[in-house]
Amino acid sequence: MSINVGIVGMISIESVIVSDRARQDMGNLDEIEANMREVGLISPLAVRDNQDGTYTLLAGERRYTILKRNEVDQIPVRIFHQDLTDIEMKIIEKAENFYRKDFEYWELDKLTAEITEMQQSIHGKRAPGPGHTGWGLDDTAAMIGGVTKATVSTSIRRAQAREAMPELFEKCKTASDANKVLKKIDEAVVKQVIAQKLEANKSDTTLVQLSKSYIVGDFFKGIKKTPDGIFHLVEIDPPYGIDLNDVKKSDGESQYDQGSYNEVPTDRYQVFLSTLFQECYRVMADHSWLICWFAPEPWFEIIYQELCNAGFTTTRMCGIWTKPSGQTLNPDVKLANSYEMFFYAWKGRPALAKPGRTNIFDYPPVPSSKKTHPTERPVELMKDIYETFAFPGSRVLIPFLGSGSGIIAANEVGMSPVGFELSQSYKDSFLVKVHGMRQ
Helix, strand or coil, X not given: CCCCCCEEEEEEHHHEECCXXXXXXXXXXXXXXXXXHHHCCCCCEEEEECCCCCEEEEECHHHHHHHHHCCCCEEEEEEECCCCCHHHHHHHHHHHHHHCCCCCHXXXXXXXXXXXXXXHHHHCECCCCCCCXXXXXXXXXXXXXXXXXXXXXXXXXXXXXXXXXXXXHCCCCCHHHHHHXXXXXXXXXXXXXXXXXXHHCCCCHHHHHHHHHEEECCXXXXXXXXXXXXXXXXXXXXCCCCCHHHHHHHXXXXXXXXXXXXXXXXXXXXXXXXXXXXXXXXXEEEEEEEEEXXXXXXXXXXXXXXXXXXXXXXXXXXXXXXXEEEECCCCCCCCCEEEEEEEEEEECCCXXXXXCCCCEEECCCCCHHHCCCCCCCXXXXXXXXXXXXXXXCCEEEECCCCCCHHHHHHHHCCCEEEEEECCHHHHHHHHHHHHHHCC
16 A cells, blocks of 8 residues: 655645544643743644645644644645545544554553545455555554554454443553453353354253253243242342452452343342242242352341241251351451352251251362353252252252353252253353263
8 A cells, every 4th residue: 555645844824724534522721831832842733735725634633733822834844745534634644643642541542443444445455365455454554654554453443342331441551451351252252152062062961951941031030921839949149239240350350251140139149049938938839948149247147037028947057168268358357258158048947958967068179260250159069059958959049140150060969950040151151161061
């Protein structure tokens, strides 16, 4: 591609016409003016010769504004010919911004995407392979200078993703931060494609069965279609009502890592629990068990009371999952917490499948790097819990599936699980994980 460098000359500032410009915010002109007083005007302005003694400003509006208010008469400019199209003028204006030091990375991403799109509208988009004409990403790289085709490609992808999902990039301070978000998006898309292929493969009967057990939908709507008295064990890992998103961010997990975790506001949490326990009690068999994970601070007594209100019998001596190490958000005041608790409650008079077993379950947690859900628990832990309370052949209900570890655990110990989850992305991750475990 040929480069139009224009003709450098001096013109009267009064002959310059400023039309609609891309820059909406002029920024701190005082700092720029101070710099210009110290080192002078390094770069000329860019203008189009209108062939009538006037010139349309193409680039350098802030410098023009400073020169104007300092009553500078003659200014250095780079003059471009009259027959520039509107889109070519926009390209010149935007291209100049590549060399500015005060632009954020995402602004340069946007400029890269816009200029590439503009040039391709003029020259056509070059098809892959040798011998094709048109504008390619390597042309944009050459135009910018000092970057590679791969850099341009990544910059455009960041710009497109930010435009489509701006909320995911709100916390990104640098291009490196944005690349991490982009990687997560790529992983989600890949998992979605793989999951669709796996579900389409009807020859893997186990995977088909587990996929059917993982229902994407609202538990409270889906359970209304379920007959009374059919489940022998219900295992609930509900939203904790403690703003888990903020807790996880404090623990070093980004909000995007948590996927679409759905929290319940504290002012509606008790009503949520009441409805949840009543529905579970209805669909449970006459002599059956319920497991409910919870946040003891501040919900211990409220959950105990709501279980009793729903008709269950329970005990304040909860089940305990102990971990090798703990975490605390306030190490100067609070000890590191290295356990989680669950209430176990019963309808009727069931018997434990492992009579006399202690209430301590000691298992290491799932490493953060392998988690597909912020509250994911190890499969081995869930197998032990299920086998403690229920027998092979039992029907297991899991209202909030999350990572789907409960389905895997129940299936491996010969039980028949079914559950609900609002997020399709978690099911995609579940199917990919199950497929990997079976290879």
